[in-house]
Amino acid sequence: MILKQFLNAKRERGFDPDLLELVQTIADATIKISRQLRVAVLHGHVGATEETNVQGEVQKPLDVIADNVFVAACQTSAAVSFAVSEEQDNEIPVSATGKYAVIFDPLDGSSNLDVNVTVGSIVSVIPAKAASELLQPGRNQVFAAYAAYGPSTSLVLTFGDDVDFFSLNADEEYELADADVKIPSGNAEFSINTSRQNLWDKPVQDYIAASLAGEGVYAKRYNMRWVGSMVADIHRIMHRGGIFLYPNDAEIAKKGGRLRLLYEANPMGFLVEAAGGGASTGLVRILDIQPKELHQRVPVILGALDEVEAVERRYAEAKA
């Protein structure tokens, strides 16, 4: 089944046609980006630009290209009220009669582009007609997805019900590859940047130490994977389980965390929870956080529910 047929079936089940059309538009944007990535090296689109974004990060040419693709896609849809991008300081007004805000990280993990490692786009859709409605808890999302640009291009999406995996076929159409995906339990594998170990919150230091000592949730020695591209690490976890952590640490605590709430933690949290997993800061569930500003950062602990709950227990014990 291709995405168009999948969305038609949702329409027959009463899903909002405007949202379904917007989802097709978003999917088409990721296909455009996938095409650009394939030839980026040959077109000199790797390396860095002279610009920095609102995050203070040096922009890659493809950050700018991907951002332009998503903004242009939003501007073709009367259903979109605002576009909010990691690469843009402020929200971009689109349609005065729009009813959905599209919030996105157009190209996540772009530092991996130069070395041909999987990168991704992350998208969140919330019901919002006015700029004053852009700061909503992630539980209010009506759609979330990521595209993983790797050996193949995957599109993983949810409307909050099931999580469905699509893969780009030879005709450049997204074809359903796996329906109603659930994160498996039992995979003793954590995903964290261990170079920051001495900075982590103590509950995380203790959780990782226990996992390495064979005293973690699954009582066996844990493996470690860290791609440095959130989409790639989360896609692995969606497939085979495990836990992803970018926890609070002594350095990043000043900024509130490393990853952004509105266009990384919220959409990934919505997807992971819909797949039966957990999404937490260690102290609170990510989807319950009331955002205070567009580019707010949060600590992120996502993955198999029993693993996330184990980290939350360590935070609770530390507070007791």
Ligand code: P6P
């Ligand atoms: P570090 C990429 O820049 C990103 O935002 C996420 O995709 C990724 O998980 C994380 O940062 C990598 O962080 O500290 O390992 O470079």
